[in-house]
Amino acid sequence: MEKTRQRYLFKWLRAQQQPVKKLLNLNILLASTSSVILVLQTWLLATLLNDLVMLDTKPRELLPHFFGLAIGFTLRALILWLRERIGFKCGQQLRNIIRRRILEKIHQVGPAVINNKPAGSWATLMLEQVENLHNFYSRYLPQQMLSVIAPVVILIAVFPINWAAGFILMATAPLVPVFMIIVGLAAADSSQKNMTTLARLSAQFLDRLKGLETLRLFDRAEQQTNHIEIGTEAYRKTTMDVLKMAFLSSAVLEFFTSISIAIMAVYFGFSYLGQINFGTYDTSLTLFAGFFCLILAPEFYQPLRDLGTYYHDRAAAIGAADSIVEFLEQKELHSATQTRQLNETTALEIKAENLVINSPQGQALTKPLNFSLSPLSHTALVGQSGAGKTSLMNALLGFLPYEGSLTVNGIELNRLEPTQWRKHIAWVGQNPLLLQGSIKENLLLGEIQASEEEIAQALKQAKATEFTDKLGLDYEIKDGGTGISVGQAQRLAIARALLRQGSLLLLDEPTASLDAQSENQVLQALNQISQTQTTLMITHRIEDLKQCDQILVMQSGEIVQQGIFEQLQNEGYFAELLAQRNTDVA
Incomplete structure (x- = not known):
């Protein structure tokens, strides 16, 4: 030294x-x-x-x-x-x-x-x-x-x-x-x-x-x-x-x-x-x-x-x-002086122009991206592993720096106060985190304010009542989620997202750990709540894609196709993904 x-x-x-x-x-x-x-x-x-x-x-x-x-x-x-x-x-x-x-x-x-x-x-x-x-x-x-x-x-x-x-x-x-x-x-x-x-x-x-x-x-x-x-x-x-x-x-x-x-x-x-x-x-x-x-x-x-x-x-x-x-002393993405805040009641509109997402070390993870998420729209993000989908999600969450423009209701994302911005977001990932504590404490993680009736309704929508009614909301989950199955943990994470009532719903393969029957039931619940929020979902399910207002197709760090399912299913890279998916299912 x-x-x-x-x-x-x-x-x-x-x-x-x-x-x-x-x-x-x-x-x-x-x-x-x-x-x-x-x-x-x-x-x-x-x-x-x-x-x-x-x-x-x-x-x-x-x-x-x-x-x-x-x-x-x-x-x-x-x-x-x-x-x-x-x-x-x-x-x-x-x-x-x-x-x-x-x-x-x-x-x-x-x-x-x-x-x-x-x-x-x-x-x-x-x-x-x-x-x-x-x-x-x-x-x-x-x-x-x-x-x-x-x-x-x-x-x-x-x-x-x-x-x-x-x-x-x-x-x-x-x-x-x-x-x-x-x-x-x-x-x-x-x-x-x-x-x-x-x-x-x-x-x-x-x-x-x-x-x-x-x-x-x-x-x-x-x-x-x-x-x-x-x-x-x-x-x-x-x-x-x-x-x-x-x-x-x-x-x-x-x-x-x-x-x-x-x-x-x-x-x-x-x-x-x-x-x-x-x-x-x-x-x-x-x-x-x-x-x-x-x-x-x-x-x-x-x-x-x-x-x-x-x-x-x-x-x-x-x-x-x-x-x-x-x-x-690692450089922060957001300056302490950048404290602009969003209106709590306004639906979110997100626009990206020549958006290049960088790693924390400053290396470009994507090529210039251009897209728009309309208020209350339901958008699917598809592509093979390594295409840049998770990087885009992390940029929206405020965890990765970027160049170009990424605005939320006309305000540049990197000028929003990070904590206040994340209060607008409900997120469900592939591997949900449950901390040591009761089921109720995990549902209310993140300073969520919810009544007993709202908790019961969220658990019902997430198809989680079949095990929470037996275990009880005071059931103690051990460190690392020990005590419940992966599928049950996924449903609790979805119920937590329902209780958060954010203006932006981010879903990263939210049904990856569920069986076919539970998957369909949970997706019905997610489709219901996505009607009141701007939604961006990473998924490979063809059924999900048919119901989306917009599909963004990513390949090697760039968006190569945009449109609805009927427009994209017979052309370009998206058609190749569909064919590969059908082959894997068969």
Whole structure:
């Protein structure tokens, strides 16, 4: 990863702290208070040692000092506990905020972008990579400030007692962060590689798990096990690289810290032997001064050592943020300033002129398309797989960018507010999504407002009452639609579309999973509701095509024919599709 990219990601991570700024400031305030208490404790301890050793003071006379030390230890322990609680809360809140932003972004970009990566990659992004940001906010950021505040507090305490000791501390302190940064740059690269490898492994494992039955049928389970083993080994190596960098950074910090403390000890040793006579402001060097400075010396470097320990968390956060920021900053199809809205009661008319639909990466998926969907019309979209039908559907849903013109009631689609526009759409696909929850909750998905009578009527029209009456609307559907058949799920999706009452009805092979009898019944219901909505349906059923007001025939990304069934059935590409369909049925 380039240094400029690392710097940008670090700035982005710091910018996300605004929602928990008060908690972070409280954490830093508590840590600063603990540093002041530490100096007072050290003063008490040095005084005790000096009085006991040099002045031969009786222990009873020093009881207040002992009580003061006990109070100091208790307060610092309490502050440490509070800081841990506050730090955890900071990390927790930030993780929830970033996960919500990722979910919102997923909702904005739609399935066209999501399908470009395996489900395992998204799971890693949402779970593992966001989780790796926790310690950055709970530990690294507060420690970064403390590594400046605590040494300054100690220098303020040490310089009035012995300027040479203060100078030694101040001169050797920069060695620690300098080498920490050098090691940290390499650690960020290792962490980013580790996150990439984990995302790849997660995607591979989840996809193989979902297709386990197919792999066993084709006797490829052992082969895929070997592939996963290779991926696991790659992840092991990148993890060991990360740990190696973490241990290296700790070793470097300990080395320079030990040298600095040793220099301080040598200075006081030679001073007590009379070999050095500077640093005491022309006064005699007392045992109190030596104890005070030597006890504080390790504490002076401790915040920097802790920062070095947490520097690995910084590297891990930058590595994780790389994928998160790349996704969150992905260009949106709609600008925030484009908020034109449609009239709620007006029937929809859709026109396309030289419409070229692009992929999220900017590649053209279709050739220039020209067509018109009249208000309340019923249009069929036909063509072989890969002709561009689904791309056209995704463009109408606002999930794909386009060039040219695509207007809804005279308003360019990419100037409509996406959420408000989708409220006008009822959609039924080939593989309907049912979430874990009751049948009723799935029917009302998408903030649908419907009474019990309207729900009953929609289920009746969708021919779903034969199983919903037995199961009940409170019947719990498991994750992935487990608990009902594919055909039943399709009928619930159709009932949901009926309840939505959108101005535009988009149907993508809505009866693909139904038997012949249910298919005819559901199509009758769809034909009824399509009379009050503008309808566009992808279908291969000849019976459906005969009832349509218009047929759009697509081939290789362009509309090659338009018209009604009687006009098209004996000519061109449409006639070939009909002949092939009749042959397949026969």
